[in-house]
Amino acid sequence: MKLHLFIILLSWCIGSSSVAQDNPFAISEAGLDYLTGQALFEKIWVTAPSSTRASDGLGPLYNARSCAECHFQAGKGKLPAALTLRINSDFLGQQIQSSAIAGLPAEAQVELSYTSIVETLSDSTEVILKKPHYVLNYIQTETGRPERRQTEIEELSPRFAPALFGMGLLEVIPLQELLDKEDPKDHDNDGISGRAGPGRFGWKADVINLEQQTGKALSLDIGISSELFPNPFGDCTQLQDYCLSRPNGASREDQNLEIGPPGFATLLYFIRNIPLPVVNVNNMNTSGKEIFENIGCQHCHQIGYMQGAINPYTDLLLHDMGDALADSFDNELSREWRTPPLWGLSSYQENDEQYYLHDGRATNLLEAILWHGGEAEAAKLAFKSLSRSARQDLINFLQSI
Amino acid sequence: MFKQICTLACILSLVGCSTGRQDSVSHSAILETYIAIAQAAYEDSLISARVLEDAIDAFLAEPNQTTLTYARNAWVAARVPYLQTEAFRFGNPVVDEWEGRVNSWPLDEGLIDYTAAFYGQESDNNYFYTANIIANELIDIGGISVDAAQITPQLLAETLHLIDGVESNVATGYHAIEFLLWGQDLNGTNPGAGNRPASDYSLSDCSNRNCDRRRDYLKAVTGLLVSDLEEMVYNWQPGGAAYVDLMQKGSEGGLATILTGMGSLAYGELAGERIRLGLLLNDPEEEHDCFSDNTHNSHYYDALGIKNVYMGSYERINGNLVQGPSLARLMELEAPDLAAVMLARIESTELAMDALLVEAAKGNTFDVLIASNNVAGEEVVSRVVDSLMEETRTIEDIIRALNLQNVSISGSESLGDL
Numbered sequence: 001m002k003l004h005l006f007i008i009l010l011s012w013c014i015g016s017s018s019v020a021q022d023n024p025f026a027i028s029e030a031g032l033d034y035l036t037g038q039a040l041f042e043k044i045w046v047t048a049p050s051s052t053r054a055s056d057g058l059g060p061l062y063n064a065r066s067c068a069e070c071h072f073q074a075g076k077g078k079l080p081a082a083l084t085l086r087i088n089s090d091f092l093g094q095q096i097q098s099s100a101i102a103g104l105p106a107e108a109q110v111e112l113s114y115t116s117i118v119e120t121l122s123d124s125t126e127v128i129l130k131k132p133h134y135v136l137n138y139i140q141t142e143t144g145r146p147e148r149r150q151t152e153i154e155e156l157s158p159r160f161a162p163a164l165f166g167m168g169l170l171e172v173i174p175l176q177e178l179l180d181k182e183d184p185k186d187h188d189n190d191g192i193s194g195r196a197g198p199g200r201f202g203w204k205a206d207v208i209n210l211e212q213q214t215g216k217a218l219s220l221d222i223g224i225s226s227e228l229f230p231n232p233f234g235d236c237t238q239l240q241d242y243c244l245s246r247p248n249g250a251s252r253e254d255q256n257l258e259i260g261p262p263g264f265a266t267l268l269y270f271i272r273n274i275p276l277p278v279v280n281v282n283n284m285n286t287s288g289k290e291i292f293e294n295i296g297c298q299h300c301h302q303i304g305y306m307q308g309a310i311n312p313y314t315d316l317l318l319h320d321m322g323d324a325l326a327d328s329f330d331n332e333l334s335r336e337w338r339t340p341p342l343w344g345l346s347s348y349q350e351n352d353e354q355y356y357l358h359d360g361r362a363t364n365l366l367e368a369i370l371w372h373g374g375e376a377e378a379a380k381l382a383f384k385s386l387s388r389s390a391r392q393d394l395i396n397f398l399q400s401i
Numbered sequence: 402m403f404k405q406i407c408t409l410a411c412i413l414s415l416v417g418c419s420t421g422r423q424d425s426v427s428h429s430a431i432l433e434t435y436i437a438i439a440q441a442a443y444e445d446s447l448i449s450a451r452v453l454e455d456a457i458d459a460f461l462a463e464p465n466q467t468t469l470t471y472a473r474n475a476w477v478a479a480r481v482p483y484l485q486t487e488a489f490r491f492g493n494p495v496v497d498e499w500e501g502r503v504n505s506w507p508l509d510e511g512l513i514d515y516t517a518a519f520y521g522q523e524s525d526n527n528y529f530y531t532a533n534i535i536a537n538e539l540i541d542i543g544g545i546s547v548d549a550a551q552i553t554p555q556l557l558a559e560t561l562h563l564i565d566g567v568e569s570n571v572a573t574g575y576h577a578i579e580f581l582l583w584g585q586d587l588n589g590t591n592p593g594a595g596n597r598p599a600s601d602y603s604l605s606d607c608s609n610r611n612c613d614r615r616r617d618y619l620k621a622v623t624g625l626l627v628s629d630l631e632e633m634v635y636n637w638q639p640g641g642a643a644y645v646d647l648m649q650k651g652s653e654g655g656l657a658t659i660l661t662g663m664g665s666l667a668y669g670e671l672a673g674e675r676i677r678l679g680l681l682l683n684d685p686e687e688e689h690d691c692f693s694d695n696t697h698n699s700h701y702y703d704a705l706g707i708k709n710v711y712m713g714s715y716e717r718i719n720g721n722l723v724q725g726p727s728l729a730r731l732m733e734l735e736a737p738d739l740a741a742v743m744l745a746r747i748e749s750t751e752l753a754m755d756a757l758l759v760e761a762a763k764g765n766t767f768d769v770l771i772a773s774n775n776v777a778g779e780e781v782v783s784r785v786v787d788s789l790m791e792e793t794r795t796i797e798d799i800i801r802a803l804n805l806q807n808v809s810i811s812g813s814e815s816l817g818d819l
Contacts, residue, residue, distance in 0.1 A: 027794050032673050032786070036681060039674035046571055047511035049530070051585045051595075051691050054684035055507040065567045099544040099565065102512045103532025106544020247530060253683065253773075263682050 024275045037270025040263060042068040045222055047101045048249035048258075057249020057258030059223035060104055061097035061236055067267075070161035070221070074274045077161035078353065079360045080112050084221060085134060086157040088329065091142050093235040095220050104243060105146060108139040114361075119370045122385040127370055131324070132361050134158065142239065157327035157334075158359035159203050165344055168272030170200060170312055171210050173305045181302065181315045192299050192375045194317035197338060203358045205318050205338035214268055218259065225250060225258045232258055277347035279401060288397025291390055295382035300339045300375075313342035313401065322373020325357065335374060345398050365395050426731040428652030434713040434725030435659055436644065439489050439637045441715055441723045442706075445482035447630040449718060453479045453578070454623050461616050464602040473582050477695055480575065482718055484702035488710045491665035492658040495636055495643040501570045502558075503629050506689060509571035510580055512542070513618065515609055517587060534572070535614045543568050552617035554625045573622055574629075576690070581619045583692035586768070594694035594766075657805045659728060663707045664796040667750075671703050672789035680782055683773040696767035697757040700785065704754050707792075708747050728799070736802045743799065746792040753785040 023038075025031035044065045045058040063084050064070050070082035077083075085096040092107050100106045114130035121127065134156060138146040184195040197205025201213045215228040223234030225248075232248035254260030259267070292298060300319055303311035318336040326335040337358055345365070348354055354363055362368035372380040383391065456475035460468040483504075490496045510516050514535045534540060538550045543564040549556060561569035584597025600608040602616050636643040647655055675689050689699040709715045713727025732740035760770060760781055770778030 027668060027790055027797065032668075032677055032790065035669040035673035036678050038669075039678055044505070044507065044567055044571060046507050046509035049516050050507070050510040051587075052507040052684065054682040056511075058509075065565075065571075069567065097544075100541065101532070102509075102534070102540055102542050103537070104544070105541050109544070260682070266678075266681060 022275060024273055033266060033269055034273055037266040037268070037273075040067075040259075040267040041071075041074070041270055042066055045224060048247050053249075053251050053253065054260075054263065057224050057232060059097070059099075059101045059234065060243045060246045060248075061107060061234060062099050062101075062223045063095075063097055063221045064099075065222065067217070067222070071164050074165060074271075075163040075347070076355060077360075079160075079355055080110065082161035082355075083110075083112070083360060084159050084161075085110060085153075086159060086327075086329075087153055088155040089153075089237075091237060091239045092140065093237045093240075095235050096136065097223070097235060100243075101246065104246065105138075105140060108136040108146075108151070111135040111137055111150070119384075121391075123388055125388070127366060129367055129370060130361055130363075132158070132359055140240075144242070153328075155329050157329050160355060160358055160360035162340065163344060164271055165274045166276045166312060166341065167201075167210055167274065169276075169310050170314075170316065170341065171272065173200075173310055173316070177305055178316050182317060190296075190299060191378055192296075192319065194300065194315055194319055194339075194375075196316075197318045200316040200338075203337055203340075204333055205316065210271055211268060214264070214271060226264045227255075227257060227261055230257060277344050279343075279346055283346075284400045285393055285397040287390075288393035288395070288400075291386065291394045292397055295386070295394075296379040299379070301342050311343065314339040319376070320374035321376060324373050325371055342398060343401055346400050348399075350399070365398050366391075426726045426734065428656055428731075430726035431659070431713065431728055431731060432647065432652060432655040434723075434727060435655070435710055436637065436647065437723050437725060438709055438713070438715040439486070439643070440634070441717055442482050442486045442489075442709075443630065443634045443637055445718045446479070446486060447627070447634050449475070449479040449482055450623075450627050450630050454627055457578075457619060457623050460599075461602060461620065464599045466599050469582070469599040473693065476575075476579060476582055477693065477698070478718075480690065480695060480698065481702055483575065484699055485706035485709060485715070487670075487703050488662050488666055488706035489643075490662065491670070492661035493643050493646065495646055496633070499629070499633060499636075501574075503574040503626060504576070505570040505574050506576055507571070508574075508576045508580055509568075510585060512568070512572050513577060513580060514615065517585060531610075535611050535618050552614055552621050554621045554628070557618075557621055558625055573625055575626065576692070577622045578619070578626065579690065579692045579695075581615070581622070586692055586694065595692040653805060656728070656803065657800070659710055660796055660800050660805065663710060664793045664800075666703060667707055667789045667796070668793040671700065672786045672793075676700065676782060676789075677786055679767070679771045680779060680786075683771060689767075691768070694761075694766040694768065697754075697761040700767070701754045701758060704750050704789075708751070711743070711747065732799060732802070736799075739795070739798055739802055743792075743795050746788070746795045750785075750788040750792050753781075753788045756781050757785060 023031055023034050025034050043055060045062075046052065046056050046065075047058050048056040050056040058065060064081070068074070070077040072078065072082070086094060087096055088094070096110060097107050098110050111134070113133050113135070115133065117129045117131055119127045119129055134153070136151045136153060138148075139151045139153075141147050178200065179196060182194055182196055183190075184193050186193040199206055199208035199212070201207040201210065207213045207216060212228060215226045218224040218226055219229035219231070219234050225232040225234070232250045233244055233246075236243035238244070249258040250256045254263075292301075298313075300315050300317070301313040302315045303313055305311070316338060318333070318338055320335045321337045322335060325337065328334065340358075356362035356365065356368035357371055362371055369380060369383055383394070386394070453472070453475040456468075456472040460472040462468075486496075490500055511530060512533055514533055516530050516533075531537075532540065534542070534549050534552065534556075538548075540547055540549055542561065545564050547556075547560060547564070557573050558569055561572060580595075582597065583595030584601070586595045598608050600606050600612075602612055602619070604612060604616075607613075633643075635641050638644060647658060650658060690696045711727065712724075712729045714722065714724040716722055729740065729743070732743060757767065757770075760778070761767070765778060767782075769775065770782050772778065
């Protein structure tokens with residue numbers, strides 16, 4: 001019912017802001033499964049109880065009503081809608097939900113603002129970087145009334161919705177191939193000490209596979225319970241009794257879940273099979289590729305898994321990215337982020353609004369590179385000292401993969 | 402020798418008769434027919450929505466079972482031309498972007514009006530939830546406090562839209578009106594539709610409280626449907642957004658649009674999202690027209706809409722025929738074998754859809770057919786899915802035969818090989 005994203009004349013995609021994904025299957029049972037999963041991906045969840053048993057269970061607290069609302073056309077989202085804030089609160093739970101079903105207050109309204117930082121490159125080109133700040137208005141308190149003053153939360157970690165194409169390929173890379181790239185003590189002395197997180201998905205490499213990632217996102221972001229995350233109240237804590245008292249969408253027919261195993265499996269089938277944008281190898285900027293390798297980008301943005309069959313430009317490991325990118329969680333992970341894959345950058349149009357990095361703060365690739373720090377400091381410095389044309393070659397290369 | 406020449410001439414003239422200039426079908430003529438059908442079908446949708454509005458006014462003036470039944474019948478009738486326009490949705494972005502306002506599904510019943518706190522016959526706790534627009538003059542919606550003292554089209558279309566584009570979608574359109582006329586279908590996978598009492602709208606003998614506000618909602622949401630349809634009728638007039646878009650694609654792009662719309666509705670939307678998903682989840686209400694149990698008609702008229710644009714022929718609600726040069730005729734001339742296959746596909750989809758109507762007439766509405774233990778029902782529904790898939794494959798063959806570029810039906814891989 002919602003906008004059917006994949007059914008788009010290819011000609012419209014040219015110059016459109018979207019990353020249109022094509023069904024990888026011909027007209028067949030598999031193709032229909034993919035489309036059915038896509039329908040679930042785009043499904044707008046509604047408040048329980050409603051007649052549409054299999055479509056209700058939204059919230060009670062939520063950030064979005066559908067997967068596609070943040071993972072727009074299965075690609076990246078847009079700010080501010082596709083940003084969630086992880087917190088560490090006994091009362092509000094793991095994440096701020098900025099929406100709620102009718103009759104309930106949201107946990108807070110998030111106000112996003114920026115301060116500018118000027119970076120100067122070696123040829124004295126000035127680049128303005130925008131550092132985000134998050135202020136919470138009307139945050140819910142245990143008194144049952146929202147806080148009137150603006151609140152800054154001490155422990156806060158913003159997370160931007162990534163593009164989902166190619167995720168199924170990342171999932172099949174053998175674990176050993178990732179572990180082989182680990183160097184937590186930096187024995188090779190290259191300044192880069194990648195280490196494996198508990199998993200390979202999520203900005204903190206804390207999720208093992210797509211089944212978990214999908215279940216977690218359904219629970220935290222939409223408030224939908226599934227087999228692995230069976231609490232129908234999502235991120236409502238035991239202390240949020242105003243939220244726990246609401247009806248939920250769990251039904252006996254769906255094994256007391258809001259999305260039962262067949263629906264979940266179909267959704268997962270879609271997510272696992274979202275194809276990568278087609279890349280024209282002939283358009284690849286070869287001198288940019290050499291620069292990419294020479295200044296050390298490829299130490300973390302790695303390719304060549306499974307004998308060269310999978311080339312995502314990531315090691316899926318955690319790296320210290322420096323203070324400027326750190327979140328404010330009080331733990332050893334605050335400066336660490338999992339290398340995001342770079343494949344599919346060619347699908348973004350230069351003139352479109354773009355959002356890069358874990359909180360979407362960078363609006364283009366140049367800004368994204370300049371935010372790198374920590375283990376990537378040396379590579380960034382090398383980038384800053386490149387000539388203008390070499391910088392452009394590198395960016396052209398990134399836009400061709 | 403003369404005889405031979407004569408024979409040759411005769412043959413030539415015969416060939417001329419079947420493929421000659423006077424009988425050929427130009428792409429632009431096919432597009433003209435397509436636009437004429439769009440204009441007529443949206444106009445019919447508007448006319449029947451106005452009839453529905455009148456019926457609702459009459460019902461509100463005197464809420465009783467008779468006037469309610471009259472309003473419900475007007476809703477079912479209004480769906481007939483509208484569903485046939487769904488073949489115009491995919492491929493025409495002006496329509497697709499607008500569609501959510503009038504036909505959004507699923508509907509957030511709990512945002513609109515009271516709902517029972519149980520599913521089907523699952524629970525004995527027959528109590529109701531009342532955190533909704535009709536019951537509250539001031540209410541948090543999407544976490545934002547909304548002044549809903551006056552229920553107006555502006556509140557539904559604009560205030561909710563400002564909160565989050567989605568909130569307005571789940572509270573307006575045909576299905577919101579359907580919910581307000583029928584109420585929840587609490588029969589699960591057993592026969593029976595929603596059964597809202599007429600007294601829910603009575604000012605003197607109000608049931609389930611807030612009848613004045615429920616009346617306001619029904620009035621506002623119906624008015625909104627009428628104005629949304631007025632907008633779409635205008636979009637298809639010369640100079641309108643949908644008309645201009647289509648013209649800019651040129652005649653070949655136009656044919657591609659027609660076929661995209663046909664294939665995408667048949668495959669991804671109808672076979673996949675509306676039918677197979679229901680079968681997969683065995684959800685009694687994962688059907689399209691759930692409150693009224695009108696889903697069989699919804700599927701039937703969608704398929705008819707596909708046939709209309711292919712055959713270049715549409716029967717208006719007043720019985721008049723809109724017809725003209727068609728894709729069907731073009732195919733007969735250019736690839737007669739394939740044309741015959743397509744006609745057979747359309748017919749087999751029609752037969753499969755007919756079976757849905759027959760079952761519904763016996764009381765086995767779509768929600769009954771997709772119940773988890775209904776093997777015979779699953780067979781009937783699966784035949785619909787299979788025939789729609791076959792029809793889409795043939796649509797792809799047609800696209801190939803016409804050598805149309807830049808066309809994608811649900812982005813299927815096989816077309817990528819062109």
